[in-house]
Structure formats: structure tokens, C-alpha cells
Amino acid sequence: MKLFEVVPESFFRLLSGINKQLNVEAVQLLYEHAKRERFGIRIELMRDLYQELIESWEELDTQLEWDEEPRSLSPGQVDLEEVSRAKANSLIRRLETLGWIELETRDRYEIYIVLPHYTIRMLSLIQELCEGRAIEYQRYAFATYGMLSGEEARERPAMAVREALSNTLQFDRELFTLYNNMKHHMEQVVSKKTIQEVLDHHFDRYQKDIVENSYHRLKTSDHVARYRHQILDIVQQWQLDSDWMEQAVQDGISGGLYESSEEAKSHLRQSLRDIEAIYLGLDDTFYRIDLRHNQYLRSSYDRARYLSQHHQGIDQKLALLLEMLGNSSFPLPDEELIPLSRLQNIQSLNEGSLLPVRKKRIPHQPEEHYVIPIPEEVREQLRKERLERMRKAVTRKKVDDFVLSRLQNKDSMEIAELAPQNVEEVLLLTYVYLYGQDGGSPYQIERSKDRLILHAAPYRFYNHKIKPRISGGRQQT
Known part of the structure; x- marks a missing residue:
């Protein structure tokens, strides 16, 4: 099936043009309310939310384009609230025209917004990309092992193999997504112009998005070695077990998953080989991920060292400032002089900046121990209390x-x-x-x-x- 047989041809036009940032926020807001009101959103609710969104964008003096011009109530006078409401209606009509939403008229002529199935999947992907969620890699291996070793594998072996293959392929995609994200961050860090930008990218973006959410979890708590060998043992055993294969073929045909025994046997064998190949190749995959991580660290360090060595010194700044002042026949604006006149403040060496001399620790002198005798009446009272407790x-x-x-x-x-x-x-x-x-x-x-x-x-x-x-x-x- 081709892409534009599922989604309209004009579907992706919403994400281009001068209003693309506003449109993305609009569809994300639509998705948040669709998750709460799963059977349809009243159009009045979304119109009010979009009106507030548009007004907040216009307060930031953002340039926007609209398909309709606002109507004037009288020459030279425009009702701002009615204009923003008309823009919200225009945005809803654009979403409907491009195929992102569908409008349904229900009881009492109330209009509801309904999301098509492809819109829900697209918005789910957009939200996932924007959130930067932490990936639980061990979950895929655990689900695969549970599917291959649980009750489902004994009762529905064909379905178990298909589900295990789906989890394994998703796990493989997540690993390669991590690998490619590391490459993307490496390209970003080498394009930074200042040391501060390199440090901000390393600690604020790479450390949070890659190391904490994915890489560190993959190497420690989410390591899949706990289930890897069990999965390989089961898959390899099933490939050699003719009785199991016959049972799985019969299950696939009776369940309507395959039309013939040849198709079922071919697909099941290929699925088992794919699962085996992915888990056998994890060592190479982990090695390449480690290699890419080390490449990023080296690139980040080299970029910071290069910028520190080629940073302009005070003499160069003074020379550039005098050159600009000499070549200018008119006063320069203050904003042009600020980057030239920002000098470094270096303090001279003093005693406070030196490491203090370590002092020898004074031997410990314990306090004198005093023994206070316990009176006999107190001893007798404590004895009676113990006997009473016993x-x-x-x-x-x-x-x-x-x-x-x-x-x-x-x-x-x-x-x-x-x-x-x-x-x-x-x-x-x-x-x-x-x-x-x-x-x-x-x-x-x-x-x-x-x-x-x-x-x-x-x-x-x-x-x-x-x-x-x-x-x-x-x-x-």
C-alpha cells in the first residue's frame, strides 16, 4: 500500500509555510484533548483554545498568514475578538481541508471534531519526538522472552513468533535510532562557535537526551544480557524441532494468518532466523554505539580545545577596536562596540589562591570515662520490671x-x-x-x-x- 493511499496528498502541507510553528502547536493541543475526549471534541472548545493560541502568538509580533481577511465592522474599525475568532475558524477549516480532522454533526446539531486513524498515529509520533522520552530497552527483550516461553507459545506458537518478531524489530529500530541520534549530536557540537555553546550542548542536550535517557540505561539497568541467551536457545531449538514447526504451521493456518502450509513454514522459519540474527548481532551493535559515543566525546573535546586556542586575546581585541574606530567617520552604535570592548578580567596571583599547607592531625584524646554506681533500690526496681514483662x-x-x-x-x-x-x-x-x-x-x-x-x-x-x-x-x- 502506498503512502498517499492512506493519507491525503495535501496532508503534509500543514507542516510547511510561514504558519508551521503555530500549526504544530495547534495539532499538539488537539491531540492532548483527543486523548481525554476520545469520542469527539466539541468544536466550540477547540475554537476557544485556538483563539487563545492565536492571540498569544500575535502578542509576540509573530508574522502569520491567513486564508481569509478579517471583516471590518465599520471603516477603519475592527473588533479584535471577532478577528481572532475568525482566524480560529479559518485554522479549523484548514485542518479539515488538509485531512487532519473530520467534522461530525450529532444530536441537537452539535458539531464534533474527530481524528482519523492516520492523524492519531502521526500526532503520537510528533509528541514522542518532542518529549524525548527515556527508552526502556530491557522491556523489548523481556516481552520477547515472555512471548516465546509463556503460555501463548504453547497454545498459539505462530502468533507468539509473530509478536516476538515485532518486539525484536522495534528493539532493533530503537538501537539504530540511538546510534543515529549520536551522529546528529556530533554534527551539531562541531558547528558551535563558542566554548560556552559547546558546553551547553554537551551538558544540557547530549547528557540529558542521550546519556541519561538512553545510553546509560542501555549499559546498566536496561542491559538485555539477562534474556538474550534464553531467547537464542528457544529460537535455535524451535528451528530444529520438526514437531513444533508442524504445530505452529497448523496454528497459523487455523488462525487465518497464512493461506498454505508452505507460506506458513517459510514465514515462520524466516521470522525465527531474523530474531536470531538480531540478538546474535547485539555485540556488534553495542560496539558501534560505544564507538559513536566515544566519537562524540572526542569531537566535543576537540571543538572546545580548538575554540580555546584560537580565541582572540586582549591585544587582538584592542587592535580590532582601534581599527574600526579609525576607519569609521561617524560614531558607532553601542551594540557594535559591545562585542569588541568585552575584555577579560585577570587577577594577579595572591596567597589566597594557593593551596594551603596540610597540617598534621592532632592525636585523638578521648574523654575520661566515669563509672556511676547504680543504687540497689534501682537495681531491684529494674529486676521487678523485667520479671513483670516476662x-x-x-x-x-x-x-x-x-x-x-x-x-x-x-x-x-x-x-x-x-x-x-x-x-x-x-x-x-x-x-x-x-x-x-x-x-x-x-x-x-x-x-x-x-x-x-x-x-x-x-x-x-x-x-x-x-x-x-x-x-x-x-x-x-
Whole structure:
């Protein structure tokens, strides 16, 4: 299928001409509202937004062109609000004429803006290019491995291979996009005219857009080595497995993906070879990306060093300034003298600019340690407090005694017989539930199917049964 069989021939005219910057902002604003109102945007809403956008552009004295001239209310008088509203309507009509939007008249004759499928994809691409998002490379390898090793691969092998190939090709495109972006930034940095421009480009653009968002992630947390060998093992094994290939061919034909077994077998084998080739070639791809990154760093350093060595000194600036003043028979404007008269301020060497002499560290002198005796009454009080805490502590033995004292020689009893009367017994009952299921207590809990809930004062609990635990044919007591 050809491009202009999908999009109108005049589609890309919106992105050219004197109003291209305004038009790009207009379609991005349209896309933001289309994501929130997915079933159509009221034309009145977009008209108001475009009117505000146009007025903000005109406040910056930006030259714009319009297909329609504003109407005059009277000779020499124009209503500015009506003019900007007419320009907003003209922009909407231009979007419709070029095929970016479609207008639908719905109930009560309300007009809605609807985006065609190709416009949504184009605007999504434009937004992605403008955002400079961080790429998660490991996501593609993880998705490919999950598709080849998951339940989908066992039930729908043909579909799994197609999806794995799609993720692999997208991963390959992202890697080459990173490689080409590095080349683009290298060409930009060598065209800078001053050292400050080189530094700004390196730290503000390359470091943020390439290193932080892509390159550093690819070399550290997003490295695909975790899934690479598993993917290659699966793909290589499937290429040699005739039974699997037959199953995948039958799945592709029954699912309507292929018309014949020959077509299915050829496409599946080629897909597996493509996945294998891309993951086998990752070492070379990573090497070339590293090489391009080092080329950028060298180019950035060489450009900064060249500009620093060929920077005009004070003598040259003075000579150029005197030459211009001597050749001019009229006073020069101040803005022409500013770049010539900007001299460097160099301070002379002084004691404050030297590195101070390192001083020997004074040996550490610890403070004198004093031992304060503890009175006997304080010791006795602390001992009593510890004993009281130990008495109140909930231990397994205390829980076992709490149960066995009521169970005694019975075959079973209900938890209702352990109904708590105070907070301590509530805690003990909680641990009865816990220890009765871990196999380490002399009793066990048999859950009641009725799940009857009993009430004891403000407390509620399930009325299960408690039985002695049988171990090795003998009852534990």
C-alpha cells in the first residue's frame, strides 16, 4: 500500500509555510484533548483554545498568514475578538481541508471534531519526538522472552513468533535510532562557535537526551544480557524441532494468518532466523554505539580545545577596536562596540589562591570515662520490671498450657470454651489460631465448615474445633 493511499496528498502541507510553528502547536493541543475526549471534541472548545493560541502568538509580533481577511465592522474599525475568532475558524477549516480532522454533526446539531486513524498515529509520533522520552530497552527483550516461553507459545506458537518478531524489530529500530541520534549530536557540537555553546550542548542536550535517557540505561539497568541467551536457545531449538514447526504451521493456518502450509513454514522459519540474527548481532551493535559515543566525546573535546586556542586575546581585541574606530567617520552604535570592548578580567596571583599547607592531625584524646554506681533500690526496681514483662509476655508454652488446661483428656473441644474474658486471653486466643496450624504445638485446629461467629463481650471469633495432635500413632499431651 502506498503512502498517499492512506493519507491525503495535501496532508503534509500543514507542516510547511510561514504558519508551521503555530500549526504544530495547534495539532499538539488537539491531540492532548483527543486523548481525554476520545469520542469527539466539541468544536466550540477547540475554537476557544485556538483563539487563545492565536492571540498569544500575535502578542509576540509573530508574522502569520491567513486564508481569509478579517471583516471590518465599520471603516477603519475592527473588533479584535471577532478577528481572532475568525482566524480560529479559518485554522479549523484548514485542518479539515488538509485531512487532519473530520467534522461530525450529532444530536441537537452539535458539531464534533474527530481524528482519523492516520492523524492519531502521526500526532503520537510528533509528541514522542518532542518529549524525548527515556527508552526502556530491557522491556523489548523481556516481552520477547515472555512471548516465546509463556503460555501463548504453547497454545498459539505462530502468533507468539509473530509478536516476538515485532518486539525484536522495534528493539532493533530503537538501537539504530540511538546510534543515529549520536551522529546528529556530533554534527551539531562541531558547528558551535563558542566554548560556552559547546558546553551547553554537551551538558544540557547530549547528557540529558542521550546519556541519561538512553545510553546509560542501555549499559546498566536496561542491559538485555539477562534474556538474550534464553531467547537464542528457544529460537535455535524451535528451528530444529520438526514437531513444533508442524504445530505452529497448523496454528497459523487455523488462525487465518497464512493461506498454505508452505507460506506458513517459510514465514515462520524466516521470522525465527531474523530474531536470531538480531540478538546474535547485539555485540556488534553495542560496539558501534560505544564507538559513536566515544566519537562524540572526542569531537566535543576537540571543538572546545580548538575554540580555546584560537580565541582572540586582549591585544587582538584592542587592535580590532582601534581599527574600526579609525576607519569609521561617524560614531558607532553601542551594540557594535559591545562585542569588541568585552575584555577579560585577570587577577594577579595572591596567597589566597594557593593551596594551603596540610597540617598534621592532632592525636585523638578521648574523654575520661566515669563509672556511676547504680543504687540497689534501682537495681531491684529494674529486676521487678523485667520479671513483670516476662510474666506478661506471650510464649508458646503459655499458649499450650492455656489450651491443654481446658482440653485435658478430651478428644476435642470447641473454641467457645476458650472464650476470652480480658485482653490477655484475647492475645492468647490469637496465638492459639496461629500455633494450631504450624505443626509445632500439641494440638491442632479443625476448621468448622459452618464458620459460626461467636461473641464474648466486645470480642468475636470463629467457633472451630481443637483436637490433640497425633504424632507417630501416639497422642501428644
